[in-house]
Amino acid sequence: MSITLTIDGTEITVPEGTSVWDAAKQMGHDVPVLCHDEKLEPVGVCRMCVVEVEGARTLVASCVRECEEGMVVRTGSEVVERNRKTLTELLLADQPEESAREATTGDDQLFALARQYGIETPRFPAGNGRPVDDSSPVIAVDHQACILCDRCVRACDDIQSNLVIGRTGKGYSARIGFDLDNPMGASTCVECGECAAACPTGALINKPITVAIEPKPLKEIESVCPYCGVGCALTYKVDEEANKVVYAEGREDTANEARLCVKGRYGFDYATHKHRLTKPLIRKDAHYPKQALTGAMQRKDDGTRTNGVYPDYEKALGAFREATWDEALELVASKLSAIRDEHGGDALAGFGSAKCSNEEAYLFQKMIRAVFKTNNVDHCTRLCHASSVAALLETIGSGAVTTVYNDIRNADVALVTGSNATANHPVAATFFKEAARNGTKLIIVNPHRPELADHGEYVRLRPGGDVAFYNAIMNVILEEGLEDRAYIEQYTENFDALKETVARYTPEIAAPMCGIEPDKIREIAITIGKANAFLVFWGMGISQHLHGTDNARSLISLCLMTGNVGRPGTGLHPLRGQNNVQGASDAGLIPMVFPDYAPVEDPEVRAKYEAAWNVGLDPNPGMTVVEIAHAAEEGSLKGMYIMGENPFLSDPNVQRARDAFMNLDFLVVQDIFLTETAEVADVVLPATSYFEKTGTFTNTDRRVQLGQTALTPPGEARLDWEILCDVMTRMGYPQSYERIEDVFIEFSDLTESYKGLRYEHLLGRGKLWPCPDPENSEGEVVLFGDGFPTPTGRGKFSPAEVLPPEEMPDADFPFILNTGRTLQHWHTGSMTRRAKALDAINPEAFCEVHPEDLAALGVEDGGMVRLSTRRNSIRVKARASTKTSKGSVFIPFHYREASANLLTSDALDPFGKIPAFKFSALKVEPA
């Protein structure tokens, strides 16, 4: 239905439901607004946008009033203008002398209106001084400047679904309030900054992170967040003179819809931290044999581990001397060549990084394969989703997500399992919460209660109970006849085997294994079975188990059985952890495959790469992350190149890994800081940070986006791809590219999924691979609507049995240890703990213990405990929390001073070769 009305004498026809404001805007009338923001549901409170409607008793707020047939509207009559002027004057009377927004970003909308209406000094006496709230580390609150426009409330509630801000008081004493009117810094605020982004005045202002925010022209760099796999598109505002990012803004018209989390919005300053490496470093002779340099890296916990962040960084640096690039590169090339020539390529290995770009990942694996002559190349995907990828490749022939995170909007039921999405994929989580508000039923399955549980139905699974639970779910679905026969018939194979297996897992049998009541299992199974569109998101709670591959297989079977792949709102979405895990894997940073998951054993594939790279290649799959450490321990591995990874904190059973890597003849680390790993390097090469380079990054959605250079590198730090080319050249394999895009072109042309993509396509929203027609399409959102890229074209059911966990708790180690991450920190903290705001919000190591367990230990909330496993022990602060169940302890692994991975086990899942980070038998004692 369309509606015709007259606005300022001209007729216009608009669709039913269009607001008068929108209609006027279409005609080019700029009706002033304060409370209205096109992204938010209008509330019509500021009354600035009022217009005259013929026949109406009152002036009408155009932002909330829908157009009506025959309406006659005047948007700029004298009455209306006089009203706007009075409102501006009233609001201005109470403002502080200077607008904090004018003084920073220079875009205070009230002050702009005051200028427009020529109001200098309001005739109304000044207000009564409302307070300033300086408690948040990132946002300055000045209640005096607040005009109660409600934008921050809606931004917090409706965009980020955090529900922190509300109103308090009434009448003139009305104010915004955080939670129950707490100071912002003491509230449940998660510092996403959406409110400050929405505020039109100086009431909510970003605090400076690097240099002062001033209303001067800044360079705008369209880029992508360097942290998690959500890959939020943003714009960095850069002060070129100071060579600093001043602030960050989410970009509209992107998958993240301009939303950011605290890391993306406030965590960019690590790039200019004083610890940045600026010169190549060579270990001093006096520091052989190698020893850990900083307290946190000491072998045994003598108490020095808990002494804060990077207290002895300078001391560690003292073990190295500065060198020229020429000297350092020559040393690297000669040492690695010598090992290769003497012991063969398999005595060498390399760790790339999921933090680096596709181009860097591609070049790195090329270097290892073509120059080091080995397939011993891996990266941290091994430690996060290797099992998921193994299961996906085995069953549906593709290791990536089948649909995007946003597609939850089309799902009527969504399962989020083994994922603490609000901390680890915060912006994706905002879409989950939003979907829940709009009617998508969320089912959250997790032993550790995630915040998302507040937005859906939560079931607390027993650690390790995944396979039993999902088998029982499938058992009920079959029992109830809720499987999708036609889909199974047309698109799958091996269904009988699955049927046979799950038949043995009735809810009654599974209940004691998974800790969930049979009736609850039935209820959830029926909800899933009856859903029209059902979508699964999973995180490392699924993958990081000894049986991680089986866990993922179960989820895949569940979707296949119910026909929930290949349609909007359905599918499989392993939430990828780091910004470029997907891309680094796509680019071949994996020991068994070349780019595009092409197996190294396949002669045809190998021939293709041998031709492309003009060199002979190793036909044997290489070693994975943990296998590499074990080879170093045992001595068969002699030299390593580590680019941007920090296994000294991230590897399981990390003391063993540290000892192993110290055993190497030669270790070169290319990084931006002297990481825990770099402490024991022979040569450290100063690399460029994310902000200093251009390259492509592929997020959890398969979305390829372009990150662009924002800053110039410090000192002599060099671009990573140039360093790699130099090393290759010096090792006898000359490499040079004119520009980084040439590396991308070489890579994409060797693949099917990236084929045809060029940088010019990757700005804006980026492209989802595969994208055969990048000129006209965003790429494939939903994959596999019509079969799978398997040999038979069918998805394969791969049934899983319940197996015991690798280490059973016993009388000595009665607890179960679960590891994970926090909202503010990322991976081993080398970046986030050097980001001022993130460190201020989350400064110290902790673990979470159930309050009853803590009481039984006689430890106060906030007291110290000693956590020990069969491998090692640490001292750490304990927080009482009912997020963990009784008998379980949760610890984030970011903290060098209490490294969780000293405790974890390096036993591996047999298929994905992923360690069981989520399950160790643990002892807890007061300390």
Added chain:
Amino acid sequence: MAKKRYPETKILSKNFDKENSWTFDVARENGAYTMFEKALKEMTPDQVIEEVKTSRLRGRGGAGFPTGVKWSFVPKDVDKPKYLALNADESEPGTFKDRWLMELDPHMVLEGCLICAYATGLSTIYIYVRGEYPLSQERLWGAIREAEEKGFLGENIQGSGFSCNAYVHTGAGAYICGEETGLLESLEGKRGHPRIKPPFPAVEGAFGCPTVINNVETLAHVPWIIEHGGEAFAKQGIAPDPDNPRSNGSTGTKLFGVSGDIKTPGCWEFEFGITVKELLYDYAGGPLDGREIKAVIPGGLSMPVLTADELDVPMGFDDLVKVGSGLGTACAIVMDDTCCMVEASENIAHFFADESCGQCTPCREGCHWMEKIFKKFNANQGTRSDLDLLEGLFVNIEGRTICALADAAVWPLRSIIRKFRHEFVAKMTPEEQAAEKEAQAEKARETAGVS
């Protein structure tokens, strides 16, 4: 006294004097629920609505909207629950008529609600009672329990197949929760922020479902209308103006209250037609000894004032509008010659500034600034431009906001400033007083010159 007193007509108040009037037994003896039974058994819902339309019953909550018309807006075939929200918030200053009904005849109130529920096809009644009325709450809950016991509330009432339940919801002391959509928000457990209209509550009210909102007194009239017919009700009071097709008149009886500077404050029931003066002098006993009435707000606080010379007007919806005021809640507030109108203004402005929900800029900021300016006068610091500023504010507040609270603030204040300007001048600075005098003289000269 030579003149005959305007007679009382006790319909709503017929049981007020009876002992234990609030109990089921006493109420039932006096006919409670018989009209509900009649409606259930003998009338279709549409017939009930027709009867109420015929009666020309207008809302007693202040706005005077025709009740039958409001009921007819409620959609019939919707796949949603429907609600009645009985507005028993009665927080208008000087107003205490609903309280009498709830405390002394809660069964009559409930019966009115039930007939409304039957007519509009709803099965849940929420009675939103102001927090400061504990006795009303107690008596209403008591009546609900008794009615449930006797089978007038609950499932399948009197075997008719009609089911209905009632609940009392207690307010927490905010004036704005008497505004119908503020009330709905509060009922839903949210802050009492009035909603943007449209959509109107009859279509999208409580919990997004169609909702009838009526005042206590409005619905208390309904049993009588069913008993005697809409025609009979329409014959009482003031008939519609035959020359004005949109006029609805002021039919039926009404509870009228008086408080303030008066000898015997109270509440009486009359047919519409009694004048303000009759009410104040014949029933409320006139001014205190040795005092003189200076100004009267005829209904609550939210209407323009009448001066002592303007009291010979009937207390009717249209009649008071004609003289530039309004009926409001029909509970008059009287100010005598000891009352300073500038102080009264500050008090009024303070009330509205404090009770504004704070959503709309004109209301939240405007009421506060009005209060500030009055404070300035009361400190003898007023200026003539302050009065102009106020006039400018009035224009830019009235009719600019989400709900009528802001209008309600403007109306009494603007009338006071216009009718009692001299009192404000007396509180200006000496220079300003002189300037005002000069300006008045100038104006007088001009008028003289022109004429």
